[in-house]
Amino acid sequence: VKVATLSIGDELTHGEIVDTNAVHIAGRLYRDGLKLQRHLTVGDNELDIVEALELLADKADAVIATGGLGPTVDDITARAAARLTGRRLMLNDEALAHLKRFMGVQDGPLLVLNEKQALLPTKCTVVPNPTGTACGFMVIHNGRFLFFLPGVPSEMKRMLDETVLPFLLERRRSHRFVGTRVLKTFGLAEAELDDLLKGMATPEISVGFCVSFPEIMVKLRAEGESGEHLDWLLANAAAAVQEKLKGHVYGEEDDTIDTVVAGLFRETGQTLSLAESCTGGMIAARITSQPGSSAWFREGMVTYSNEAKSRLLGVPPDLIASHGAVSSEVARAMAKGALQSSGGDIALAVTGIAGPDGGTPEKPVGTVYIALASRAGCHAKGYRFSGGRDEVRVLTAFTAMDWLRRHLQSRSSAPPAGGTAQVS
Amino acid sequence: VKVATLSIGDELTHGEIVDTNAVHIAGRLYRDGLKLQRHLTVGDNELDIVEALELLADKADAVIATGGLGPTVDDITARAAARLTGRRLMLNDEALAHLKRFMGVQDGPLLVLNEKQALLPTKCTVVPNPTGTACGFMVIHNGRFLFFLPGVPSEMKRMLDETVLPFLLERRRSHRFVGTRVLKTFGLAEAELDDLLKGMATPEISVGFCVSFPEIMVKLRAEGESGEHLDWLLANAAAAVQEKLKGHVYGEEDDTIDTVVAGLFRETGQTLSLAESCTGGMIAARITSQPGSSAWFREGMVTYSNEAKSRLLGVPPDLIASHGAVSSEVARAMAKGALQSSGGDIALAVTGIAGPDGGTPEKPVGTVYIALASRAGCHAKGYRFSGGRDEVRVLTAFTAMDWLRRHLQSRSSAPPAGGTAQVS
Numbered sequence: 001v002k003v004a005t006l007s008i009g010d011e012l013t014h015g016e017i018v019d020t021n022a023v024h025i026a027g028r029l030y031r032d033g034l035k036l037q038r039h040l041t042v043g044d045n046e047l048d049i050v051e052a053l054e055l056l057a058d059k060a061d062a063v064i065a066t067g068g069l070g071p072t073v074d075d076i077t078a079r080a081a082a083r084l085t086g087r088r089l090m091l092n093d094e095a096l097a098h099l100k101r102f103m104g105v106q107d108g109p110l111l112v113l114n115e116k117q118a119l120l121p122t123k124c125t126v127v128p129n130p131t132g133t134a135c136g137f138m139v140i141h142n143g144r145f146l147f148f149l150p151g152v153p154s155e156m157k158r159m160l161d162e163t164v165l166p167f168l169l170e171r172r173r174s175h176r177f178v179g180t181r182v183l184k185t186f187g188l189a190e191a192e193l194d195d196l197l198k199g200m201a202t203p204e205i206s207v208g209f210c211v212s213f214p215e216i217m218v219k220l221r222a223e224g225e226s227g228e229h230l231d232w233l234l235a236n237a238a239a240a241v242q243e244k245l246k247g248h249v250y251g252e253e254d255d256t257i258d259t260v261v262a263g264l265f266r267e268t269g270q271t272l273s274l275a276e277s278c279t280g281g282m283i284a285a286r287i288t289s290q291p292g293s294s295a296w297f298r299e300g301m302v303t304y305s306n307e308a309k310s311r312l313l314g315v316p317p318d319l320i321a322s323h324g325a326v327s328s329e330v331a332r333a334m335a336k337g338a339l340q341s342s343g344g345d346i347a348l349a350v351t352g353i354a355g356p357d358g359g360t361p362e363k364p365v366g367t368v369y370i371a372l373a374s375r376a377g378c379h380a381k382g383y384r385f386s387g388g389r390d391e392v393r394v395l396t397a398f399t400a401m402d403w404l405r406r407h408l409q410s411r412s413s414a415p416p417a418g419g420t421a422q423v424s
Numbered sequence: 425v426k427v428a429t430l431s432i433g434d435e436l437t438h439g440e441i442v443d444t445n446a447v448h449i450a451g452r453l454y455r456d457g458l459k460l461q462r463h464l465t466v467g468d469n470e471l472d473i474v475e476a477l478e479l480l481a482d483k484a485d486a487v488i489a490t491g492g493l494g495p496t497v498d499d500i501t502a503r504a505a506a507r508l509t510g511r512r513l514m515l516n517d518e519a520l521a522h523l524k525r526f527m528g529v530q531d532g533p534l535l536v537l538n539e540k541q542a543l544l545p546t547k548c549t550v551v552p553n554p555t556g557t558a559c560g561f562m563v564i565h566n567g568r569f570l571f572f573l574p575g576v577p578s579e580m581k582r583m584l585d586e587t588v589l590p591f592l593l594e595r596r597r598s599h600r601f602v603g604t605r606v607l608k609t610f611g612l613a614e615a616e617l618d619d620l621l622k623g624m625a626t627p628e629i630s631v632g633f634c635v636s637f638p639e640i641m642v643k644l645r646a647e648g649e650s651g652e653h654l655d656w657l658l659a660n661a662a663a664a665v666q667e668k669l670k671g672h673v674y675g676e677e678d679d680t681i682d683t684v685v686a687g688l689f690r691e692t693g694q695t696l697s698l699a700e701s702c703t704g705g706m707i708a709a710r711i712t713s714q715p716g717s718s719a720w721f722r723e724g725m726v727t728y729s730n731e732a733k734s735r736l737l738g739v740p741p742d743l744i745a746s747h748g749a750v751s752s753e754v755a756r757a758m759a760k761g762a763l764q765s766s767g768g769d770i771a772l773a774v775t776g777i778a779g780p781d782g783g784t785p786e787k788p789v790g791t792v793y794i795a796l797a798s799r800a801g802c803h804a805k806g807y808r809f810s811g812g813r814d815e816v817r818v819l820t821a822f823t824a825m826d827w828l829r830r831h832l833q834s835r836s837s838a839p840p841a842g843g844t845a846q847v848s
Contacts, residue, residue: 013460015451018442018633022465027439036437038476039465041446048462049652055479219440274726281705282728288704291780291813299732300707302698302724304717308766312723312736342732350661356715389715 003029003170004027005039006052008067008077009151013043021156028160033178034168034221044068049080057144062168064160066150069134077148078137083120085141089187092120095135096313102133127163131155136163167225176223179230181238183218184251186402190216196244205237213391214398215257218249243244245346248251250405257401262290264408272404274300275313275334277325278352278368282397313337313349326351326363328380331371335380346407347373350400352383354392368396372403425596427453428484429463430476432491432501433575437467445490445580452584457602457647458592468492473504481568484750486592491575493558494539499811501572502561506545509565516544519559526557535826548640551587555579569595603654605662607642608675610826614640620668629661637815638822639681642673674829679827686714688832697766698724698829699737699758701749702776702792706821724769727758737761737773748787750775752804755793759804763797770831771797774824776807778816792820 005025011017016083022039029036037060042048050066068077081090095118103114117134120126127136127147132155138147147164149156185193190209193216201207208219216239222233242249251260265272274284284300287293301312306325309315314337317332323329334349352368359365366387371380385395429449435441438608446463453460461484466472473492480487492501500563506513519542527538541558544550551560551571556579562571571588573580609617609748613632617640625631632643642665666673675684689696698708708724711717730749733739738761739754747753758773776792783789790811808818 012447013463014454014456015447015449015460016632018444018447020442023436023439023441023442026437030438030440036439036467038467038472039437043460052462124486194521208440208847276705278708278712280717280721281700281708281724283728284705285703285709288702288726288728289817293704294728297704297728299728299736300705300724300726301714302705304712304721304723308723311765312725318848341735390713393713414757 001062001168002035002060003062003064003168004037004039004056006049006056006063006065007039007066007151008044008049010043010074012041012067021151021153022128024153024157025066025160028165031178031180032165032169033176034165034172044074046075046076046080046083049077049177050084053084053141053146054078057141057146060144061171062147064144064147064149064164066149066156069117069136069148069150071114071133078120081124081137081139081146085121085139085146087121087123087139089119090122092118092124092135092137094126095120095137098126098128098135099133122168127159129155129159130162131158138167176225177227177230179224179227179234180223181220181234182253183220183238183241183245183249184215184250184255184257185218185245186215186250186257186398187248188216188245193218195293197241199238200240200244202367204233207237207241214395218245247406247409250402257405258286258289259288261401261404261408262293262296264405265296266292268408269296270346270408271296271298271344273298273338273344273347275338275347275349276302277304277309277334277350278301278354279350279393279397279400280304282393283348283350283400286397286401298344301338309334313341324363326353326367326369328369328371328382331369331380332373332378332400333420335371335373336378345374346404348400348404349373350396352392352396354389354396356389366392368392368399370396370400370403372407374407375424382387425486425592426459426461426484427486427488427592428461428480430473430480430487430489431463431465431575432468432473432489434467434498436465436491445575445577448577448581449584452589453797455604456589457600458589459595466497468498468500470500470504470507471658473501474508477504477508477512477565477570481565481570482505484568485595486569486571488571488573488588490573490580493541493560493572493574494679495538495557499540502544505548505561505563505570505572509545509563509570511545511547511563513543514546515539516542516548516550516561518550518560519544519561520600522550522559522779523557534828551583552616553579553583554586555582562591566590587783600649601651601654603646603648603651604660605644605658606677607644607662607665607669607673608639608679608681609669609672610639610681610822611672612640612669617642617669621665624661624664628657631661631665638819642669661818671830671833672732675824681822681829682713685711685825685828685832686720688829689720690716692832693720694770694832695720695722695766695768697722697762697768697771699762699771699773700724700726700732701728701733701758702778703817703824704728705819706817706825707772707774710821714764722766725762733758737765750777750787750791750793752793752806753794755795755804756797756802759795759797760802769798770828772824772828773797774820776809776816778820780813790816792816792823794820794827796831798831826838 026036042052045423068075118136124139134150136149166210210217220237222230224230281302303309313334315333331351335347339347349371355365366385368383385392450460464476466476492499544561548561548563558574560573630645634641644661646654648654705726727733730744737758739757755775759771763771773795779789790809792807809816
């Protein structure tokens with residue numbers, strides 16, 4: 001089944017919003033082994049839409065169009081579909097009943113403005129919309145299936161998953177199955193991953209990378225005759241990747257480093273306090289982004305100034321004077337101070353030079369020290385990150401989260417083995 | 425000049441990356457009054473590319489294609505362009521010289537892999553690429569201008585601005601000018617803005633809104649015969665919007681609330697400390713995202729637990745017991761405690777219920793108190809934000825930044841006039 005997609009809306013042709021629907025549908029089709037042949041975007045203009053549908057239906061077996069099903073005068077997709085297929089727009093009973101149910105006016109009349117959303121081409125099939133007013137619809141034109149969905153991403157996604165994709169998959173000519181598995185990694189560069197995973201790809205399994213700074217996803221994709229065979233192939237491949245990449249895989253699929261670390265705190269019952277300098281609260285913000293984090297997060301201190309490091313964390317001023325605020329010694333003292341003051345189980349501290357100013361030949365911008373203190377002791381390590389202020393801050397915060405993951409996973413306080421360059 | 429755009433790449437048709445090039449070019453064209461007629465996306469397949477170019481050139485005066493100019497075997501755009509126009513691929517002297525210069529091998533030979541990037545269709549015009557190896561090119565086909573640019577966003581953007589847009593603007597048939605101006609607002613809903621700005625649009629000025637949670641941009645767009653006339657129109661319209669929206673406009677164009685607040689701290693020489701509960705470090709992270717913030721940011725305390733609020737900020741435990749941790753009284757005590765401990769000029773505190781748990785009938789999820797203390801006194805206000813955990817946290821942090829903006833702008837400590845619902 002060859003599929004084409006169409007996005008409709010002046011907000012797209014004016015460059016006002018990014019077309020996230022197109023990438024979402026493309027990803028879903030690819031995951032399910034359906035080929036996206038091409039994607040087209042046009043503005044809210046009836047003739048442009050008609051012409052676009054003609055073009056796309058000429059080469060594809062199915063077209064999925066999104067946008068232009070709303071109640072306002074701009075929304076003319078249904079009219080364009082009717083014109084293309086030589087049908088009339090009629091009040092569709094099913095869509096009207098849905099609309100009334102949705103707006104809570106089961107028996108009474110609707111505003112004309114809203115009623116418009118139930119005006120669909122004759123002889124169409126309604127695509128139910130469980131979460132919004134505008135039903136979608138499907139018409140068959142010259143043997144091609146044309147689907148029309150609303151542009152609201154949350155509504156579109158559900159309708160795609162619940163109606164459109166199952167319909168297309170049933171009509172797939174070849175009965176081959178496709179499966180994917182995504183492993184999330186941190187701490188290795190793309191070239192390093194490429195090298196470590198050389199030779200992993202087979203005729204049945206493809207291995208791809210997708211960089212999403214500062215992490216890299218390893219995407220495994222398999223095609224085969226049966227779903228069980230695929231699961232087996234993917235499970236084996238995922239285990240092999242895990243083995244090759246050691247601790248650099250932190251999660252799979254929808255995991256984020258924040259959810260993984262939150263899960264580990266929940267499991268282990270450990271408590272955390274933070275002392276941040278260059279990340280200025282970013283680590284605390286990541287930790288507290290997770291529901292229930294008050295159970296394990298004690299407190300965070302953002303100590304930008306030397307004076308605050310001494311007053312709040314008890315870092316001796318002469319330690320700062322002799323080693324500099326950005327040093328392994330001060331990172332350790334910050335972590336130990338935070339541990340002592342909070343009475344928690346773990347304290348993590350970061351101090352670094354995010355730039356653009358403040359770098360020196362010995363400690364250039366990007367120099368960062370991370371320390372982790374627990375009842376078992378205190379470890380520190382230096383990094384030299386590249387990039388501008390934003391990149392250094394994001395890398396530091398992510399690396400700190402990864403330290404917490406590794407610490408909680410090992411339940412020991414051995415320093416994490418990192419793939420990032422060590423300063424000293 | 426009607427323009428069509430084409431994005432080329434399997435990573436797009438597989439749904440692996442969002443097509444930011446398409447939205448960037450669309451926005452640029454719209455800003456300059458050029459019409460984007462339609463946008464098409466296809467994968468790395470020569471015939472698909474040829475067909476796409478034919479389709480687009482059929483109706484548009486110019487086509488801007490991005491992607492597929494790299495050195496690997498996937499990159500077949502130049503071949504497709506040659507096939508479409510019936511030309512041959514030849515080593516282009518200008519592109520080759522650029523490539524050698526760029527790779528630092530002025531005299532010696534190039535690797536075959538790299539040389540491929542200088543293989544361009546005969547009789548094309550090179551589009552210089554100041555920041556990368558792959559030159560772009562332009563060919564004229566059936567009187568239409570076809571531009572080919574690399575897919576790397578930073579390279580594409582410069583080539584678009586420096587070569588493609590000036591070329592197209594020169595060929596524009598009507599000599600009408602187009603100008604835009606963007607005002608950034610916070611604290612009013614779209615319907616409120618719509619109501620306040622009713623009647624502002626004229627035949628010469630259009631007024632649009634663009635919601636980018638939690639802020640809303642007001643976009644003014646004017647068309648006219650002369651650039652000066654446009655500037656005058658837009659300046660008048662912007663002043664009228666400012667007047668109608670009072671303090672809700674926080675900046676223009678590329679301003680963010682973070683850069684605006686940083687500028688005000690820089691100007692006024694005031695210093696800041698923070699005490700955060702529900703935002704968990706997000707306000708500190710915003711403040712420290714700005715270069716030079718160590719000059720005005722003293723310290724931040726993330727006090728999630730009641731015990732930490734008392735120990736670090738000196739909030740009396742019985743105040744928490746009698747009013748609850750999420751209360752106007754505790755917010756004030758947190759701000760005063762932070763001001764006293766840090767010795768800075770301003771302290772801002774937030775305490776609230778971000779959810780999903782912790783809400784009560786009197787204080788549901790979304791209840792937030794913000795307090796600002798300075799030498800002139802202390803003010804607090806309650807909010808009831810709607811949305812889930814993420815939205816409540818983002819709204820709270822943004823509102824806090826807006827308090828700082830209003831406080832520093834007024835140089836007094838009057839409580840900011842907000843458009844958001846007050847709790848008590």
